[in-house]
Amino acid sequence: MRVLIVSDTHGCVDARICALAQACDRVVHGGDVGDAAVLDALGGAVSAVRGNNDTAAKWPAAQQQRLQQLPLQAELELPGGRLVVVHGDAWPARGRHAALRRAFATARAVVYGHSHRLAIDSDALPWILNPGAGGRARTHGGPSCLLLQAAADAWQVEARQFGGGFRDTL
Template structure:
């Protein structure tokens, strides 16, 4: 199963990342979505899309007419995948210095944990569960350009690759 992992779009999505969404089975958004158009662009290629609510997913920060949508996003979720469970939360509930330990205590049975909030791309497969932060797939604080992760989940193992894309075109 191929999984695209994104976070921190804040209402904008790089077109190159939207294209990658058309090549996967599942898209996981780690919060701070910012607009329904982001979720629609990620789903346009036919993949199932799941997302959690981030600290900026508030009625006041979404476009007019979409104020009720952020409340429909869960604060956390767990996705059963071939070979294990992928846990997802935005990560803002824990302070940065202790965030990784907090996440690992919160989801000890997961194979990997997706979080956002920092806008910093991170793949930590040294500890268990793995910690995966796709960075920012939108326009705000990308630290080198919009980024995402591609996860290949098989019953016998998982592989993850980081992707940084050009910010010259936007899907929304």
């Protein structure tokens, strides 16, 4: 199973990330979505969580019901293990990876966002994955995402970062 992992779009998602989503079986969004149009642009099989910026005051009035449907945490059973998705703002930056490993010890991997910093920490289980920022804000080198290949016998994760500025989709 091929899973696209994205986070921190803040209302817009890069067109190259949307193109990758079309070739994936699932899409996971780690919060700070910013607008329901982002979820629509990513395709049909999207699991998203609410980030600290996903508030009623920051989402269009017509989208409040869709915002309320976003959970604070999601868990997906994938071939070979469970993927947990949180935004990450509830854990202090110092020691965040160790804290996430303790909190979700039975997961194969934990996805978080919030920091806008791309990270693949696969030195221990569960893996701790941060796709960076998939929108315009604080991309630290360009919009980014992760591609996870989940099979019963092994998982592989690959980072994708797109330089050359943001490419609009919405």
